[in-house]
Every structure is written in structure tokens, then in C-alpha cells.
Amino acid sequence: MNSKKLIGNSVRFLIYAMVILFFIWAINNQYFTPIFSQSSTFFVLLRQHVELVLVSSIFAIIVAVPAGILITRPRFKKAEWVVTNLVNFGQTIPSLAVLALMISVLGIGFQTAVFALFIYSILPIFRNTVAGLDTIDKNLIDAAKGMGMTPYQILILIELPNSAYSILAGIRTAVVLNIGTAALAYVVGAGGLGVWIFTGIQLFDNAFLISGAIPVTLLAILADYLLRKLEYVVVPKGSRRVAKT
Amino acid sequence: MISFNHVTKKYNENTTAVNDVNFTVEQGKIVVLLGPSGCGKTTLLRMVNRLEPISNGEIIIDNENSMDLNAIELRRKIGYVIQSNGLFPNMTIEENVMIVPDLLGWSKKEKRERFIYLMKLIGLDAEDYRKRYPHEMSGGQQQRIGVVRALAADPPVMLMDEPFGALDPIIREKIQDEFLEIQKTVKKTILFVSHDIDEALKMADKIMLLRDGEIMQFDTPSEMLAHPKNEFVSQFFGKDRAIKSLSLHTVKNLQEVIGLARIDKSIKNTKTINVHQDLRNTLSLLMNQEADQVVVTNDQGEKMGSITIDLVQKYLHFEIKGKLSVSQKG
Secondary structure (H helix, E strand, O other): OOHHHHHHHHHHHHHHHHHHHHHHHHHHOOOOHHHHHOHHHHHHHHHHHHHHHHHHHHHHHHHHHHHHHHHOOOOOHHHHHHHHHHHHHHHHOOHHHHHHHHHHHHOOOHHHHHHHHHHHHHHHHHHHHHHHHHOOOHHHHHHHHHOOOOHHHHHHHHHHHHHHHHHHHHHHHHHHHHHHHHHHHHHHOOOOOHHHHHHHHHHOOHHHHHHHHHHHHHHHHHHHHHHHHHHHHHOOHHHHHHHHO | OEEEEEEEEEOOOOOEEEEEEEEEEOOOOEEEEEOOOOOOHHHHHHHHOOOOOOOEEEEEEOOEEOOOOOHHHHHHOEEEEEOOOOOOOOOOHHHHHOHHHHHOOOOHHHHHHHHHHHHHHOOOOHHHHHOOOHHHOOHHHHHHHHHHHHHOOOOOEEEEEOOOOOOOHHHHHHHHHHHHHHHHHHOOEEEEEEOOHHHHHHHOOEEEEEEOOEEEEEEOHHHHHHOOOOHHHHHHHOOOHHHHHHHHOEHHHHHHHHOOEOOOOOOOOEEEEEOOOEHHHHHHHHHHOOOOEEEEEOOOOOEEEEEOHHHHHHHHHHHHHHHHHHHHHO
């Protein structure tokens, strides 16, 4: 075993040990009891959380992917700089500020939280879509054009399959971020597991805090895992190696 | 057949890439566009399938003005090969090769048969490569696939933009030979861009030498070497153009004109050479002096005679130097 591998394995071992110690500590102090004693509330919160993430992410994908495709078309290429900077700027506004701002427009509740999360998911998806499409070898497009493919055929048969890896990576980033940010939905009364986290903070009650926070973390890890699996289904076999190098 | 009538390409008022070009690529012939970079050769090629719009003049392909068809239909009728093979990494070899037939709506059976035929043409096993992806193949194989992809729908006309430029010299030469062999069967009308003089001499039925978007000379390779029209042409082909022209002739040509020498059986240290070998390589072999005698054999391996530097020189004198001296006088 070389030294690089040794360091990697020992770091991995340390992390696993810390996670296991954490769970032993939490279980010993009965910090997970709210999940079992108030399981119906827990599932309501979990469902709200998942709904917030799903709805906002789906809307973000519906908006950001086509926007990324549109901006990379020759006709709109000139606007790329402006739009990209606009989206970047949007990302710099603190999420709490967006939530607060939206209350005055959309009121309190689910739709406000969804809208804020949606705004936050757009950037990673949009940026990765544009990057994926922009980094396709120009010679491929030239060859496709020269063989008589229509712009639509080039997009569907060449550009999207070869940028699928990058687009999916953007979606994965957005969804994982979204699961964490959705904890803030509590602030606008949209529920979610943030309810227990904030309750825990306000009451200095570790049991509620951990019963809210750990499921959020697990949810994020699960989403990351599933979306990685999806890459194997969606990204064409031949482009996978190209995308990773 | 591709005819260029007063074809001009202007990017703006002051930049002219191609200026009033007139020439014809005859049916089944290869015309190589040759010239230094920025001479407009690629632009000229890309105007044929309208990847570059034509500013002025017209291009007639098989009696049809290229502007009469819509650009998409036109391109499907023209084979197109580029330097960096342009194979799509997301598609298998079969999908890549069958792109144009797919676009034209061929049936599955027709496509399969055509694929098997094409792979046979380049000596690859169709079954073996069908499901493979471009990245699993070597650069030479990728370029071969790039060439047969352009042949897929059997277009009468092919455009090749430095198709072998990215390959290493040994593979390049092999694929050039292969391609010329294929061309003997398919007989396409080909416009071929190159910046490599040796490649041009080897591939071309006619060479067009361009500079700054203007035709310097349009001639057969041997004429071009023997009768350079102006200073630029003779400089472009270099002082060694007489030696270069040897690559256009084979031992067979020499044998037919002046005959071979007798084989001296007393000399043990001999090398053999095929009668279809070109004279430039033959001369090089003779000058290596690895052998005391070079014996010429035919395709059946029978000894036909021997060849010497003196014979090559004599042939050069008859065939080339004769023409050169005429051109220098004129």
C-alpha cells in the first residue's frame, strides 16, 4: 500500500469512527426519541420538507435547463454574459433576505418557501447546463452541421447527450443544497424539518435539534446517491469517460 | 462534378478570403487544394456545402446550383470529413457511421448491410466494432471510421478537410494508400484540403495551389512540378521538386521507358523491391547503400531485373529533366 492510499484510508476510517461515536452519543442521550414518540408529526414534517425540495427543484430544472440551452444558441449568444451575471448576482442575495422579501409579495406559507428555494436552485443548474454545452468540441458541431443535421437534431442527438453529465451534476448540486436550505422554510411558516431544528435551537433542546437535523442530512446524502445512480442511466456510455476527464 | 464559377468570399469590405475562383473538379477525380495557412483553401471547401456562405459567384454540383437546394438537403448529399475525425463520443461506431442514412430514413436492414459493406472496405470486422465507442479505438481507426462515415449514404461528392493531418506519418501514409485503394472502387468526386506537399502529390489528380485567396496554378502534380507557372509555385514546391516528382513515377514506368538492368548473380548482398514502388523511395533505398544490388520483383515475387542510381538518373533525364529544361527555356 502506498502512502497516498494509507492517508486516504486513515482519513476515511477517522470519519466513520466520528460518525459512529456521534450516533452512540446521541442514542445514549436519547436524542432521537422525538422521532418515535411523535412519529406522526415527524412524518408530516418530513413530507413537507420533501415536497418543498421536489416542487422547487422541478420548477428550477424546467426553467434553468431550457434557459441554458437557449442562451447557448447562436442567436442569443451575445446575451450570455448579461444573463450569467444576473443569475450570479441572484445567488449572492442571502436566502433569508429572499424569504423576507417574498413574504411581502406572496404572503406566508408554502408558495413563498418554494419560490425562494426555486431561485436558489436556478444558478447551479443554469451554470452547469451552459458550461456543459459550451465545452462540447466545436469540431463535433461542425461535423454534425456538415453532414446535414438540423440545429434541433444537433441539440438532441449531439449536444444534450454529451453535456448530460454536466447538467446532471448541476441538478445534483442544486437538490442537495436545496435540502439544506429548505430547513429555513420554517421562518415563513412552510413547515419542514426546520420546525424541529428551530424549536431545538430556541428551547436549547438537543433532542429536537438532532431529530430534525439528522434526517435532513440523511435526506441530502440519499438524494446525492440516487442522482449519481441516475447519471449511469442518463449519460450515454461513450460520453461518460469523456465527461470525467 | 463540382464547378466553381467566379466564386468570391468576402468577410467585409477589406477582407477577401477567396477572390474570383474558377475551376472544375471532374467526375471521379481528386482535386487537392494546397497552400500556406490562410490562403483560403478551407474557406473554399466549406463554401461547397454552404458551411460558409458564398459572397459572389456560384458552385455547381452535378449540374445543380448549390443554392437551389436547402442547405440541410445539400449537405446530406455531400460526404464531409474533417481533421479531428468528428466522431460523436455518445454514439457507437455503427450509429456514427449510419448518421446520414439515418437522417435520410433508410430502413434498418439497408443500414446494417451498408455498415457491413463499409467496414469491409476499411478492413475492420463489422460485428466486432458495431457496439464499440469511438474512445475505444486508436486515432488511425477513428479517422478510418470518419472517412467511411462520409461514404455512408454513397454521396457522389466528398469534401475532405485535412482528413489525415492529425495522424502520425506512418499511419498517415498507410491510410492514404488505403483511401486511394477505396477511391478506385467508389470513384467519388473529391475536393481535398491539405497543407502537406507530399500528400498533395500523392493524392491528387490535379492540384490547385492557392495564395491569399487566388489561384496560383491548377494542374496535374507532374505538370505542376515540371512547369511551375510562377516564382511562388516553384518556391512552394522547393528546389528539390525534381526529386519530389520522382514520387509520381514507379519502377514500372521506368521499366517501360528505359528498361531494367540485368541481375548480377555473383553479388550476394541484394535487396528486393516491388515493381509498383515509387521512384522516390527506390532512389532513397539505392542511396542507403545497404545492399550492393537492388532486385525488382513483380507482384508474384518473380525477379524482373535490377535497378541502379544511374537508371533512375537516366529516367529522370528523359521524363522530367527533359520537361524541366523545356519549361526553363520557355
